[in-house]
Amino acid sequence: MPLTDAPRIMTARLGDPDSYTIERYLETGGYQALRKALTMTPAEVTAEVDAASLLGRGGAGFPAGRKWSMLKKDPVTYLVVNGDESEPATFKDHLLIERIPHQVLEGVIISAYALQVTRAFVYVRGEFALGLERMEQALNDAYHHGAVGADIFSSGFSLDIVVHPGAGAYICGDETALLESLEGKRGFPRIKPPYYPAVIGLYHQPTVVNNVETMANIPWIVANGGAAFAALGAGRSCGTRMFALSGHVNRPGPYEVEMVKVSFRDLIYAEELGGGIRGGRELKAFIPGGVSSPWFGPEHLDLPLGQDEVGNAGSMLGSGAITVMDDSTCMVRAAWRITKFFSRESCGQCTPCREGSGWLERVLRRIEHGDGREDDLDLLLDVSDNISPGLRWPPQQTTICVLGPSIPSSIHSGIAMFKDEFLLHVKEGRCPVG
Amino acid sequence: MSYFNATMTARARQLVSLYPEPRSALVPLCHLAQEQDGWLTPEAMEEIAELVGVTPAEVRGTATFYDMLHTEPVGRYVVAVCTNIACLLDGAIELLAHAQERLGIPVGATTPDGLFTLEEAECLADCDHPPCVQVNHRFVRTTTAEAFDRLVEELAAGGHAENIPTHGTLVRVRRSGGLRVDPGQIARERAAQEGSG
Ligand SMILES: Cc1cc2nc3c(=O)[nH]c(=O)nc-3n(C[C@H](O)[C@H](O)[C@H](O)COP(=O)(O)O)c2cc1C
Ligand code: SF4
Numbered sequence: 196m197p198l199t200d201a202p203r204i205m206t207a208r209l210g211d212p213d214s215y216t217i218e219r220y221l222e223t224g225g226y227q228a229l230r231k232a233l234t235m236t237p238a239e240v241t242a243e244v245d246a247a248s249l250l251g252r253g254g255a256g257f258p259a260g261r262k263w264s265m266l267k268k269d270p271v272t273y274l275v276v277n278g279d280e281s282e283p284a285t286f287k288d289h290l291l292i293e294r295i296p297h298q299v300l301e302g303v304i305i306s307a308y309a310l311q312v313t314r315a316f317v318y319v320r321g322e323f324a325l326g327l328e329r330m331e332q333a334l335n336d337a338y339h340h341g342a343v344g345a346d347i348f349s350s351g352f353s354l355d356i357v358v359h360p361g362a363g364a365y366i367c368g369d370e371t372a373l374l375e376s377l378e379g380k381r382g383f384p385r386i387k388p389p390y391y392p393a394v395i396g397l398y399h400q401p402t403v404v405n406n407v408e409t410m411a412n413i414p415w416i417v418a419n420g421g422a423a424f425a426a427l428g429a430g431r432s433c434g435t436r437m438f439a440l441s442g443h444v445n446r447p448g449p450y451e452v453e454m455v456k457v458s459f460r461d462l463i464y465a466e467e468l469g470g471g472i473r474g475g476r477e478l479k480a481f482i483p484g485g486v487s488s489p490w491f492g493p494e495h496l497d498l499p500l501g502q503d504e505v506g507n508a509g510s511m512l513g514s515g516a517i518t519v520m521d522d523s524t525c526m527v528r529a530a531w532r533i534t535k536f537f538s539r540e541s542c543g544q545c546t547p548c549r550e551g552s553g554w555l556e557r558v559l560r561r562i563e564h565g566d567g568r569e570d571d572l573d574l575l576l577d578v579s580d581n582i583s584p585g586l587r588w589p590p591q592q593t594t595i596c597v598l599g600p601s602i603p604s605s606i607h608s609g610i611a612m613f614k615d616e617f618l619l620h621v622k623e624g625r626c627p628v629g
Numbered sequence: 630m631s632y633f634n635a636t637m638t639a640r641a642r643q644l645v646s647l648y649p650e651p652r653s654a655l656v657p658l659c660h661l662a663q664e665q666d667g668w669l670t671p672e673a674m675e676e677i678a679e680l681v682g683v684t685p686a687e688v689r690g691t692a693t694f695y696d697m698l699h700t701e702p703v704g705r706y707v708v709a710v711c712t713n714i715a716c717l718l719d720g721a722i723e724l725l726a727h728a729q730e731r732l733g734i735p736v737g738a739t740t741p742d743g744l745f746t747l748e749e750a751e752c753l754a755d756c757d758h759p760p761c762v763q764v765n766h767r768f769v770r771t772t773t774a775e776a777f778d779r780l781v782e783e784l785a786a787g788g789h790a791e792n793i794p795t796h797g798t799l800v801r802v803r804r805s806g807g808l809r810v811d812p813g814q815i816a817r818e819r820a821a822q823e824g825s826g
């Protein structure tokens with residue numbers, strides 16, 4: 196592991212091009228953690244995950260152990276794995292699904308045992324055709340190996356898993372929309388309360404929804420103990436985490452680093468990580484946690500990669516996606532494209548999100564095309580404020596899901612950081628950058 | 630009269646049997662129909678409705694929510710160019726413009742020979758290989774205009790069949806069996822639902 200000597204929980208197997216096969220997985224200790232878990236009681240397994248202080252890796256960062264203990268006992272409960280990864284610039288679950296599907300599955304099986312769930316669904320984004328094939332094959336092989344199905348490894352515990360393909364809709368990443376989608380409906384996020392699927396989930400039954408990377412951490416935690424995981428990182432952010440680094444760096448890619456011990460500067464500039472800005476250019480800004488997060492500038496480079504550290508600085512680690520923009524980047528164009536994404540993907544249930552996203556997109560487009568009007572910046576902020584009153588962080592929510600309040604992130608942080616550049620677009624009808 | 634052919638009918642029944650409620654199989658069945666015909670025909674939607682116990686209008690209403698489900702015919706190859714943030718920073722808009730010129734169609738259209746449909750995609754989660762292109766949801770990692778032209782020529786000549794099946798075929802790995810745990814479980818779960826609902 197670059198920069199710290201933390202173990203490689205997520206990436207240890209990735210050097211091998213055949214890492215997705217059951218043969219390689221078994222050769223590298225695969226399904227041993229499951230065997231160990233089955234000798235423990237479900238409560239003991241849950242206690243280890245709780246002790247690990249594993250924050251969910253899907254974006255919201257809710258502690259997995261706590262989520263599990265919320266599951267109220269009912270005759271039917273489900274575990275659903277969120278592999279819908281579509282937050283722009285995020286590409287780590289895609290990698291895990293394609294390259295180490297067995298590690299994900301082993302996490303699912305152990306978690307199902309801890310939760311005493313006999314049915315789990317792995318929802319994989321539809322656009323991941325290869326990922327779906329690898330996951331389906333891994334599942335077949337896991338059944339054949341006795342790691343899934345009736346009486347797993349003669350333990351008396353039984354579990355069925357279904358791999359479910361999505362069909363192209365960003366909003367289905369929201370866990371309540373994902374459940375609607377899994378029920379064969381449009382992916383409309385559900386009205387809260389209830390706030391958690393653990394209360395009312397799939398088919399109205401208590402359901403735990405966890406992210407793919409969250410699941411892939413479980414085997415290591417069981418094998419090495421929750422305390423060993425909690426010893427990595429600092430504060431509430433424990434363990435290692437996958438970061439998807441993209442944009443104007445020499446070495447874009449997925450990197451596993453120890454949480455908090457590594458900073459944005461390390462990730463972007465260290466030779467064994469991002470390798471610095473391409474072509475000797477300067478950093479202009481970076482997006483710290485997917486396009487739903489407000490932008491950061493060079494003054495934020497020394498912030499550690501920790502959930503609370505980044506949250507307190509006014510943005511979020513979100514989906515673990517960091518996009519680097521150099522000094523040749525047109526910030527209006529960047530904000531416009533991100534806003535266009537939200538306007539395409541808004542499910543349309545809430546007026547501020549549906550109408551606001553389209554309006555913002557049109558205003559940004561005309562500024563970018565040199566047709567901006569003098570009061571357009573005020574208009575952008577005003578419409579943004581209607582979607583997320585006060586434009587505070589964390590954002591105020593007037594909508595059913597947090598897609599709505601995510602829309603203003605790039606706009607208001609972009610204007611705050613690059614007001615002159617936005618104004619020049621309007622005044623001179625052209626881009627001052629390129 | 631049945632829409633799905635014999636093999637597909639068996640697979641359709643297996644899909645329905647995997648879920649506690651048949652409606653959950655709706656989207657997977659739509660993928661299956663697209664595998665058979667390349668797109669979701671009205672006949673397909675009628676049969677899917679019957680299989681999962683909803684009306685054809687509900688199938689259409691659900692399917693149209695999802696970008697990958699096509700209720701109109703599309704080309705043999707659906708070419709998707711991502712222009713979202715990471716790809717934008719690396720020439721995606723220019724590549725998309727080139728793709729329109731090379732194929733002679735605007736985004737959303739299909740070439741007259743029925744070979745190619747062009748789409749502007751949102752982030753495809755392959756952002757470290759920008760600009761990202763998929764053909765029939767297979768990553769092709771074709772990032773330059775020249776490579777794009779080569780790919781189009783090769784596809785038109787019937788190349789890449791191994792890695793890029795025709796549009797609609799999503800997953801070529803078959804689940805090797807149904808549920809193994811307890812065949813009576815679904816019946817009990819459904820009874821419990823009815824009791825609680
Ligand atoms: C608009 C929206 C999109 C989301 N997309 C994803 C996603 O692609 N993958 C994911 O795991 N979580 C996503 N989430 C978060 C999920 O709702 C949920 O918090 C997460 O799957 C829980 O898993 P975790 O606790 O293991 O992180 C999204 C949330 C929202 C509001
Ligand atoms: S906030 Fe937007 S995406 Fe979320 S439910 Fe409302 S309209 Fe749909």
Ligand code: FES
Nearest residue numbers: 711716752753756
């Ligand atoms: S932004 Fe293009 S693949 Fe992610």
